[in-house]
Amino acid sequence: MAESFQHAGHSDFDQTSAQFIKWFTEADGTRWSSKVQLQDLRNENAGRGAVATAEIAEDEELFAVPRSLVLTTTTSNVPPTAIQPLEETGTWPPLIVTIIYEYLKKDDSPWHAYFKVLPTTFDTLMFWNSAELAELQASAVVQKIGRQQAEESWRETIIPVMLAHPDQFPVPGATPVERTVELIKLAHMAGSLIMAYAFDIDRDDTRTNNDDNDDNDDDNSSGDNFEEDDEDEPFKGMVPFADMLNADADRNNARLFQESDYLIMRATRPISTGEQIFNDYGPLPRSDLLRMYGYITDNYSQYDVVEISHDLLVDVAGKKHNQENKAWLKREEQLDELGLVDDGYVVHRPEPNAQRLDDVLPGQLHMLLRALCTHDNDARAIKKPKDAITIEEAALLQAVLTKRLTEYSTSYEADQAICEALQSDSPSTVVPLSCHHRRYLMAVQVRMGEKEILRQWITLCQFHIKQKSEEMASGSSKRKYDATTGFQSKQAAKKEKHR
Incomplete structure (x- = not known):
């Protein structure tokens, strides 16, 4: 072993x-x-x-x-x-x-x-x-x-x-x-x-x-x-x-x-x-490989994940002050009864050929985003989303991921430079005091992997928002829906039904 x-x-x-x-x-x-x-x-x-x-x-x-x-x-x-x-x-x-x-x-x-x-x-x-x-x-x-x-x-x-x-x-x-x-x-x-x-x-x-x-x-x-x-x-x-x-x-x-x-x-x-x-x-993501076995390898990077806390989602969505968001509290309780509320949500590394946010967003996280973006007491927020991810949902997810990325104290580019230095002829010059060289390198590689995932997801969110905005502007979308909530209006539904 x-x-x-x-x-x-x-x-x-x-x-x-x-x-x-x-x-x-x-x-x-x-x-x-x-x-x-x-x-x-x-x-x-x-x-x-x-x-x-x-x-x-x-x-x-x-x-x-x-x-x-x-x-x-x-x-x-x-x-x-x-x-x-x-x-x-x-x-x-x-x-x-x-x-x-x-x-x-x-x-x-x-x-x-x-x-x-x-x-x-x-x-x-x-x-x-x-x-x-x-x-x-x-x-x-x-x-x-x-x-x-x-x-x-x-x-x-x-x-x-x-x-x-x-x-x-x-x-x-x-x-x-x-x-x-x-x-x-x-x-x-x-x-x-x-x-x-x-x-x-x-x-x-x-x-x-x-x-x-x-x-x-x-x-x-x-x-x-x-x-x-x-x-x-x-x-x-x-x-x-x-x-x-x-x-x-x-x-x-x-x-x-x-x-x-x-x-x-x-x-x-x-x-x-x-x-x-x-x-x-x-x-196993490399973080768990390190936690359980004390080493990492590059070929397990494909399983890397980032965890997004429930509190971070609620905070970025502006629902943190509970007394001012009674409608959200009700929706959150309904979601909890369905077993859809967790302390955190796992975001996996996208497949190399992944180009659409719809293909990688887990259903549970999508439902939570929809509930957070839904206004007032719309009961549809606790149903499984049948519509595509809306602009508002993608924007909220992008904001959450961006804030999650800022929780790391160094940039991805800075970590790249550290890794290169650690694998150079004189690695000791960059190893902090009280840190073992090998452990320091593994820590940097793990956090780099997580930052890379966040950057990939942010890019997917940006592309999704851009694409949906262009579709709306050009009128190419066959189904008329509210860009904010993602739900089709009754008037639009009637028109579509009689076509």
């Missing part, structure tokens, strides 16, 4: 890899294709990775991991008294405790060789200092980190359990306060391992080739506080070897499948000799 931590020297790295492979192949029930080799890809900034040593056919098995080797709360011999108090806390806290338990056992843990190839330090946003996080500027990802919330939750749940079993969780410290500090550090490590490496494991015994991608679903969008409360959520498990695969949005060629007794990695297309074997995280 593309790893975001500092490795040991070359000989130690190779020795650790060899020990892991020996442990894996000698474990009961494991299968490993001779066509797959674990290689040192640090020169490609990719840590360890799996490479094909011979031609691999589509659907061919690459390796198989028996469920007994997957690290979960049930395969570990972690004391039940350390897990039972956490049964109502979701799937993450018990697994965090389990990982800490096995990690502290060192050589006595069945997974010791596995832990030696996993990181203990990370470049994920949870570990950035305040100066580094500030370089993300107005990116909404900063609000998803949740470090303080995570630690507060741990102090109420997993820390008391581990403090109550000092022999099972031996950490330095003469007092509970000192041991708590150490356990919090370990909890961050374990939680980050789950975030970056864990897979979803079916709860029941009806497992038939269900796709089981890495833990990167929307359940992480609420923050990195490592809390999952859905009782239908699959178990989380650490799957040895499966997490050694790097990920690529365009070149992914393998996927993990679940069977009754095994988790099996299979090729999803033919793989050539010498080709790296890739898993896929799914359509």
